[in-house]
Amino acid sequence: MKPSSLFVHGTEVPNTLLIIDDAEVNRAVLDSIFSPTYAVEQASNGQEGLELILRRRECICAVLLDVVMPVMDGIELLRRLAENSLLSQIPVFLITAEASSEVTRLAYDLGVVDVISKPVIPYVVERRVNSVVELYQARKRLGGVVEHQQSRLLEQARQIVDLSIGMIEALSTAIEFRSGESGSHVRRIRDITALLLRKTELGDGLSGEQIDQIALAAVMHDVGKIAIPDAILNKPGRLTPEEFEIMKTHTVQGGILLAKIPQMRSQPIYEYAYDIALHHHERWDGRGYPEGLKGDEISVWAQIVSIADVYDALISARVYKGAFSFEEAVQMIASGQCGVFSPRLLRCFLSVEGQLRALYESPASSHSTEPS
Numbered sequence: 001m002k003p004s005s006l007f008v009h010g011t012e013v014p015n016t017l018l019i020i021d022d023a024e025v026n027r028a029v030l031d032s033i034f035s036p037t038y039a040v041e042q043a044s045n046g047q048e049g050l051e052l053i054l055r056r057r058e059c060i061c062a063v064l065l066d067v068v069m070p071v072m073d074g075i076e077l078l079r080r081l082a083e084n085s086l087l088s089q090i091p092v093f094l095i096t097a098e099a100s101s102e103v104t105r106l107a108y109d110l111g112v113v114d115v116i117s118k119p120v121i122p123y124v125v126e127r128r129v130n131s132v133v134e135l136y137q138a139r140k141r142l143g144g145v146v147e148h149q150q151s152r153l154l155e156q157a158r159q160i161v162d163l164s165i166g167m168i169e170a171l172s173t174a175i176e177f178r179s180g181e182s183g184s185h186v187r188r189i190r191d192i193t194a195l196l197l198r199k200t201e202l203g204d205g206l207s208g209e210q211i212d213q214i215a216l217a218a219v220m221h222d223v224g225k226i227a228i229p230d231a232i233l234n235k236p237g238r239l240t241p242e243e244f245e246i247m248k249t250h251t252v253q254g255g256i257l258l259a260k261i262p263q264m265r266s267q268p269i270y271e272y273a274y275d276i277a278l279h280h281h282e283r284w285d286g287r288g289y290p291e292g293l294k295g296d297e298i299s300v301w302a303q304i305v306s307i308a309d310v311y312d313a314l315i316s317a318r319v320y321k322g323a324f325s326f327e328e329a330v331q332m333i334a335s336g337q338c339g340v341f342s343p344r345l346l347r348c349f350l351s352v353e354g355q356l357r358a359l360y361e362s363p364a365s366s367h368s369t370e371p372s
Contacts, residue, residue, distance in 0.1 A: 014061040014090075014137075016041055017129075020049035020077070021066040021095075026118070030064055030095070033122050037130070038062075046072030050080055053090070060090050061133050065112075067096040067103060075103070078110040087111035091132045095120060185312060186219045191359050192308035193218040193301070199355065200348035202300055214301045217272035221280045221305050224254025248289045251278050272301055280305045285340040295342075303345050310338045311349075315360070326357055 017038040019030045027042050034040055038061065043049035046069055053060060067074040074094060081087050087110070094107045097118040104115050113132050116125055194215035197203035203211055225233060228250050232243045239247060254277030264270050279293060279302040286294030288306075298306075314329035324332070330353055332338055334346060341349075 016059040018063045022069040045069045046077035063092040067098045190215045213269045218305045220273045224250035227253040283339040284342045
């Protein structure tokens with residue numbers, strides 16, 4: 001007994017030939033021709049054949065179809081198969097004594113691959129059917145190979161993306177450690193940014209992929225600190241005006257650094273990362289730096305990272321200060337003590353601030369036990 005499907009080069013291909021004819025003798029003749037090569041199924045009318053095809057479509061490699069049959073004729077069955085888009089998947093041969101020009105034209109229009117007149121000549125019908133089945137099976141195998149290669153390429157691309165994300169986070173974390181802060185800071189900025197975009201109107205119009213890119217770009221907001229001298233970066237007391245001017249250059253230096261990475265410039269994340277690194281210290285009233293942008297001149301993602309950075313800095317211990325409570329941090333931000341933020345941004349921030357606190361609940365990210 002032949003198997004209903006075969007595995008060829010790792011790909012499963014159908015191996016069942018379905019004969020649909022109301023005459024038992026015709027079915028027996030065709031069965032004797034093809035049973036040495038295929039698993040053979042039989043149906044005595046179009047309705048029975050349709051039910052078999054719909055139930056076992058993955059196993060059927062070809063259909064040998066009569067025209068004149070009770071219950072449902074061959075032409076009606078072809079119409080049903082066409083409606084279900086099955087004629088492009090399963091080759092159908094019309095084997096009939098009613099091979100008039102009108103029937104032939106209609107059958108080809110509906111999608112049969114060949115019309116064979118009865119009575120059949122065994123070696124002729126065998127050759128014609130086998131040639132088409134082999135073509136369809138080869139196409140199936142090729143599709144399987146292409147699908148496998150696509151899966152491998154997608155997996156390789158995912159690994160490259162994961163590696164790139166890991167390198168970005170490692171670089172940003174290393175810079176945070178250099179300034180006496182922990183890697184948890186950059187991860188929290190990423191998570192706060194993502195939450196504000198997903199849970200508030202600030203993310204309106206952005207796709208999920210864009211939000212992921214912006215959140216990852218937020219990790220790199222302080223990469224320019226790599227150019228700031230240690231004596232200024234880690235100074236425990238208040239910076240002098242001259243030192244503060246040097247510290248402010250980390251925004252410009254961050255943009256320069258990102259622009260010098262060719263692989264970064266070719267990625268969609270670059271525009272977000274560059275903008276955030278350069279503008280996350282701009283303020284709504286124009287009193288920020290480095291360009292003194294005001295209002296909606298500042299992108300929504302740079303504004304979000306700005307408030308996320310301030311929030312995390314306030315409730316985390318730093319070399320120059322202790323940690324404020326959540327309530328104190330919110331009051332300072334809302335009152336303008338940390339610079340002026342967009343009213344819309346403030347409203348959205350306050351609406352989810354309770355959820356932001358959950359980011360600090362695990363021991364690894366606790367602001368009271370680990371400086372950031």
